[in-house]
Amino acid sequence: MNTTSTAPVLKAADVWKIFGAGSDAYLRDNRNDRQADALASRGFVTGVREASFEVQRGEIFMLMGLSGSGKSTLLRCLTGLHSLSSGEVMIDSQSLASASRRKLIDIRRREISMVFQNFALLPHLTVLDNVAFPLRMNGVARDKRIAEARRVLELVGLNGKQSFYPHELSGGQQQRVGIARSLVTDPTIWFLDEPFSALDPLIRREMQNEFLRLQSTLRKTIVFVTHDFDEAIRLGDRIAVMRDGCVIQIGTAEDLVLRPANDYVRAFVQDIPREEVVSVRALVEPMSPGADATAPLNADDKIGAVVSRVIASDRPLAVRDDEGNLVGQVSRASLAEWLK
Known part of the structure; x- marks a missing residue:
């Protein structure tokens, strides 16, 4: 965030x-x-x-x-x-x-702006006019609203689809149009x-x-x-x-x-899978004299991303925070205990 x-x-x-x-x-x-x-x-x-x-x-x-x-x-x-x-x-x-x-x-x-599950595109309007529609409702001049709609369509990867109608697009493309329309008012x-x-x-x-x-x-x-x-x-x-x-x-x-x-x-x-969600910070234990600090783990990394390093190391691995400060270590023992 x-x-x-x-x-x-x-x-x-x-x-x-x-x-x-x-x-x-x-x-x-x-x-x-x-x-x-x-x-x-x-x-x-x-x-x-x-x-x-x-x-x-x-x-x-x-x-x-x-x-x-x-x-x-x-x-x-x-x-x-x-x-x-x-x-x-x-x-x-x-x-x-x-x-x-x-x-x-x-x-x-x-x-505010909303995106719904059902896309809610206007079938009689082109992609470009669908995206520009909220600006039209807000009274924005046509040249300005069309230019802004083109910019947002490019942002969502639909450049070249401006003249298409909703029924000519795939489901994913229709949702991109819905997203572009929701963003056009900033x-x-x-x-x-x-x-x-x-x-x-x-x-x-x-x-x-x-x-x-x-x-x-x-x-x-x-x-x-x-x-x-x-x-x-x-x-x-x-x-x-x-x-x-x-x-x-x-x-x-x-x-x-x-x-x-x-x-x-x-x-x-x-x-x-807990290892994909929980960070290394949850395993941190006090630093021991034998910890390896040559390439510290990052405290916010997910455990799944560092398991192989911890298992392969003969020594506990040091852990650092966002500011580079060493905050403790992770050992094979702490990892094994957590994985029980």
Whole structure:
């Protein structure tokens, strides 16, 4: 994660979304019981409950959970597509809960952008006009919006496809058009709702690579919904695991693997190869006089990347941090103990 400010770009505070006649009024009365059973007994359906977190500038924040966990409902609360039953969402210090309808429309047009699973391209428009469409809705002059659309299409690797129509493109190419269209307004926050789940596995992997390449250039603040833990690990800086509308744990992939909050999270991570997620830092022990410091391991390297070096060395290997300071060592014994 590469952040440029300590102030969060996005803040959710005790966000609730309850569906059913009279549900919002029920929540506004603090004397009423908010437990799941009490809400269900009144015919209310809970989409999101008590969601609180912050997303920093430049961060990729993953919302993950199984179908029905509330992740897409929460995403719609964060973008103003769902009004909040209770709580607050702030985007760059702008309140969505108290924003007027006109202000919400302006925020969605200029501050945020979304990519959906189904691409949602306009079939009667060319690729170029599809990408330029948000700028057209914002009243940008044609010459300027076409020039910007061409620039973004080149950024996502679709130079030469400007005159094609959506039905003439592959699934991966259509999703690239959707990504280009979402970026053409230069949004403050980029929201993606399972954008690659409808793609074949090979194309999905390709689009994940493309996503990481774009992020290395653009450094956007991103909220990304997925049900795939492998995808969350590969793409995210931090992961929020949801169940039954609740955010039950937030942390890095390493946090979730080493310190799962409960059995539900533990079940999510049980099949993940730990050596691909956990860093060398987890194995560090105090430095001994016989440690080899000629080519230290990096504390943030994944264990899987250094296993062969540790096993091949007759001596413990020194470990250094980002600033080059020696912070300890990793030995065969510490590795063997961890791999049990």
